[in-house]
Amino acid sequence: MALICFAIIVPQNYYLKELLTSSPRRNPLEKISHRGAHQALPENSIPAFLRAIELGADAIELDVHATSDGVVIVHHDPVAHAPGEARKRIADLSASELRRFPLAHGVEIPTLQAVLDAVGDRARVYVEIKATDIEPLVVRCIRESSASCAVHAFDHRVVKIVKRIFPAIRTGVLEVARHIDPVASLVAAGAQDLWQEVSFIDEELVARAHSANARVIVWTADDPDKWATLNEIGVDGICTDRIAELATWSLQLR
Numbered sequence: 001m002a003l004i005c006f007a008i009i010v011p012q013n014y015y016l017k018e019l020l021t022s023s024p025r026r027n028p029l030e031k032i033s034h035r036g037a038h039q040a041l042p043e044n045s046i047p048a049f050l051r052a053i054e055l056g057a058d059a060i061e062l063d064v065h066a067t068s069d070g071v072v073i074v075h076h077d078p079v080a081h082a083p084g085e086a087r088k089r090i091a092d093l094s095a096s097e098l099r100r101f102p103l104a105h106g107v108e109i110p111t112l113q114a115v116l117d118a119v120g121d122r123a124r125v126y127v128e129i130k131a132t133d134i135e136p137l138v139v140r141c142i143r144e145s146s147a148s149c150a151v152h153a154f155d156h157r158v159v160k161i162v163k164r165i166f167p168a169i170r171t172g173v174l175e176v177a178r179h180i181d182p183v184a185s186l187v188a189a190g191a192q193d194l195w196q197e198v199s200f201i202d203e204e205l206v207a208r209a210h211s212a213n214a215r216v217i218v219w220t221a222d223d224p225d226k227w228a229t230l231n232e233i234g235v236d237g238i239c240t241d242r243i244a245e246l247a248t249w250s251l252q253l254r
Contacts, residue, residue: 030237033057042103056247059124071095072112116145
């Protein structure tokens with residue numbers, strides 16, 4: 001008896017289309033201001049964050065370190081600098097010493113607590129932890145606030161620690177590469193948000209993240225010509241330096 005075999009040819013994007021159909025974006029596109037409205041105001045400052053909200057941001061994204069006396073402060077770089085002062089590591093300065101390093105005249109480097117108090121319930125605050133071993137300090141600050149917060153980091157071990165300390169908080173992993181399995185890092189860290197660098201975003205990545213009940217936030221997307229494509233493939237949030245333009249552009253989505 002001859003054995004007859006048949007090969008079934010499945011289009012390459014068949015399963016991708018199934019994923020996209022079964023796991024669309026659940027909520028409106030989230031507009032996230034990267035370090036606040038820093039074109040005209042100092043980045044990572046309270047005035048910049050409040051201005052971003054005025055311009056239409058749904059959320060703000062900021063960076064944190066901690067001082068030598070355990071105060072969580074909002075700053076991108078690990079060092080502080082100001083005219084007439086030598087550059088100093090933030091971790092080596094006390095909170096009071098840090099006041100010698102203003103962002104601009106009359107604008108201090110803010111504490112995370114001060115930012116959360118200023119923002120209140122007007123926007124979500126995405127906190128990127130830049131330093132190691134400050135997870136308990138950050139979690140305590142967030143838990144003592146009524147603001148809506150989420151935490152993310154490039155160091156996925158930091159994310160896992162935060163989740164262990166505070167299981168209820170939303171967490172995310174930052175990626176600047178296109179992994180073969182984009183969901184693996186989410187699962188390993190126990191995270192719900194995939195922060196994917198804009199150069200490595202594609203339809204399959206979004207579909208796979210959604211199939212795992214995760215969201216995709218793209219950063220830093222400053223090209224208006226790409227926003228429509230990002231929206232079409234279903235990203236959940238766009239983090240941008242051009243929040244005013246993104247807010248205006250998004251009006252057409254309603």
